[in-house]
Amino acid sequence: MKKGILLASALIAGMFAGSSAQAAGRDYISIVGSSTVYPFSTVVAEQFGKTTNFRTPKIESTGTGGGFKLFCSGVGVQYPDITNASRAIKQSEYDSCQSNGVKDIVEIKIGYDGIVFANSKKSAPLKLTRKDIFLALAKNVPDPKGGDKLVPNPYKTWKDIDPALPNEKIEVLGPPPTSGTRDAFVELTMETGAKSFPFIHDMEKKDKNMFKATTQTVREDGVYIEAGENDNLIVQKLEANPHAVGIFGFSFLDQNADMIQGSLIENESPTFENIASGKYPVSRPLFFYVKKAHVDVIPGIKEYLAEFTSDKAWGNEGYLADKGMIPMDKTESEHFAEQAKDLKPLTMKQDK
Numbered sequence: 001m002k003k004g005i006l007l008a009s010a011l012i013a014g015m016f017a018g019s020s021a022q023a024a025g026r027d028y029i030s031i032v033g034s035s036t037v038y039p040f041s042t043v044v045a046e047q048f049g050k051t052t053n054f055r056t057p058k059i060e061s062t063g064t065g066g067g068f069k070l071f072c073s074g075v076g077v078q079y080p081d082i083t084n085a086s087r088a089i090k091q092s093e094y095d096s097c098q099s100n101g102v103k104d105i106v107e108i109k110i111g112y113d114g115i116v117f118a119n120s121k122k123s124a125p126l127k128l129t130r131k132d133i134f135l136a137l138a139k140n141v142p143d144p145k146g147g148d149k150l151v152p153n154p155y156k157t158w159k160d161i162d163p164a165l166p167n168e169k170i171e172v173l174g175p176p177p178t179s180g181t182r183d184a185f186v187e188l189t190m191e192t193g194a195k196s197f198p199f200i201h202d203m204e205k206k207d208k209n210m211f212k213a214t215t216q217t218v219r220e221d222g223v224y225i226e227a228g229e230n231d232n233l234i235v236q237k238l239e240a241n242p243h244a245v246g247i248f249g250f251s252f253l254d255q256n257a258d259m260i261q262g263s264l265i266e267n268e269s270p271t272f273e274n275i276a277s278g279k280y281p282v283s284r285p286l287f288f289y290v291k292k293a294h295v296d297v298i299p300g301i302k303e304y305l306a307e308f309t310s311d312k313a314w315g316n317e318g319y320l321a322d323k324g325m326i327p328m329d330k331t332e333s334e335h336f337a338e339q340a341k342d343l344k345p346l347t348m349k350q351d352k
Contacts, residue, residue: 026077029057029304033067033084034180035231036113036249037286040320041084041308047319048307054300059084061230064180071289072097081294081301085287086113086180086249094348104292104345108305109336111314112326114250114275114283115185117263122242124166126158126263130281133265134193135161136170137224139217148199153219173227173234174218174247184284185247189265191215192281235260250275251324276326286325292343309337 031041038061049056062070064085071083072093089107097105117128135141136158140150158165175182194215195201203211218224227234227246234246235256245263250270253262262270266281274280288308295301307313314320316327327333338344 027299028055029082029298029300030080031057031059031082031084031288032062032070032080033060033082033288034064034086034286035061035175036086036181036251037084037110037288039251039255039323040110040286040325041288043319043323044304044308044313047313048300048304051307052300052303054303057082057300057304063176063178064183065178068093068096068289071291072100072102074100075102075291075293077298079291081291081298082304083289085289087183087284088287089289089346089348091348094346102291102293104343106290106292106339106343107346108288108290108309108340109328109332110286110288110308110325111320111328112275112283113286113324114270114280114326115181115188115247116250116253116270116282117245117247117265118238118253118260119245119263120238120242121259121261123168125261126165126245127267128165128263128265130189130193130265131196132158132161132165132193134190134196134215137172137218138190138194138214139219140214142197142200150214153221153223168243170223171225171241171244172223172247173225173237173244176226181247181249185282186216186218188282188284190218249324250326254324272321272324272326283326289346290340290343292345295343305340309333309340 031045038059041059045057045059048054064087067083067085068089071080073079089105094105117126117133119126135155138153141153141155143149143151144154155161155170157167157169159167174185200211200214203214227237231248231252234248235252238244238246239259246260253260253270254272268274268280270280275283290301290305312318314325314327314333318327321327328336
């Protein structure tokens with residue numbers, strides 16, 4: 001047993017030794033992943049750089065899916081140490097990690113975020129239901145003439161969906177498929193909205209693939225515009241086009257509240273208090289994942305984790321709450337702080 005452990009350690013050391021020649025022995029933490037988590041990790045990284053003797057980590061906003069792809073590619077200094085995520089790791093991503101030798105992955109939940117529908121303050125705020133959002137953005141929708149059948153989305157204006165909504169062209173700027181925000185958006189809004197139609201609700205049991213295609217496929221006729229992983233760009237476009245709507249995390253609404261406003265969803269506004277209490281219906285947890293094999297090789301990872309999971313960072317009165325992150329309750333934060341300290345690997349059964 002001891003011999004096996006030594007052999008595994010030597011193998012990992014060999015991977016790092018081989019890659020050091022390429023990367024000149026990396027002495028900083030490399031972080032990739034979610035554009036939603038990016039501003040939070042950037043604040044922690046800056047604080048970490050100022051208050052320790054370690055270099056400030058380098059962070060790239062690649063999107064959640066792109067981050068997992070890079071993170072799971074292998075062990076060694078040419079690969080990232082940490083990936084940020086605005087959703088939990090998928091089984092397929094975990095399997096990819098395992099196949100590429102990234103065996104011990106530590107999952108740290110850091111808090112919560114709301115997904116908002118926002119528009120310029122030059123226009124009136126929208127009052128939407130998740131059914132409205134599904135009908136506005138799904139590729140195929142129930143036939144407006146009636147019957148249990150789907151037709152290509154015919155809706156052009158919000159008023160077409162509900163006479164109480166504005167007579168404005170539906171134009172939505174949102175994240176691409178590689179984004180965790182997109183994954184959470186289709187699951188929490190479109191899927192829930194679609195289930196308000198009984199025949200689609202029943203479809204989930206009868207034909208899961210058809211249900212997924214119906215509830216998660218966004219229309220491709222120019223109404224939904226993929227705006228990349230740059231949420232700041234969406235904010236700028238909303239300011240330029242008062243009739244457009246943008247989809248992004250609550251923190252971007254919070255930071256740009258002088259220019260944009262959040263839509264009410266099911267009569268609840270996207271406020272810090274409503275997301276924290278669970279009243280606002282479209283909220284999701286945020287995470288980052290750590291490559292345990294890198295912890296004792298790349299300087300400062302343990303200390304970075306300690307900073308991120310400290311009460312002064314992610315607590316109720318912490319500096320991340322000031323940036324718009326919704327803190328976990330005491331029990332959850334203590335649990336994940338312990339996970340970070342003990343570097344306890346995530347256990348998921350690998351698909352064969």
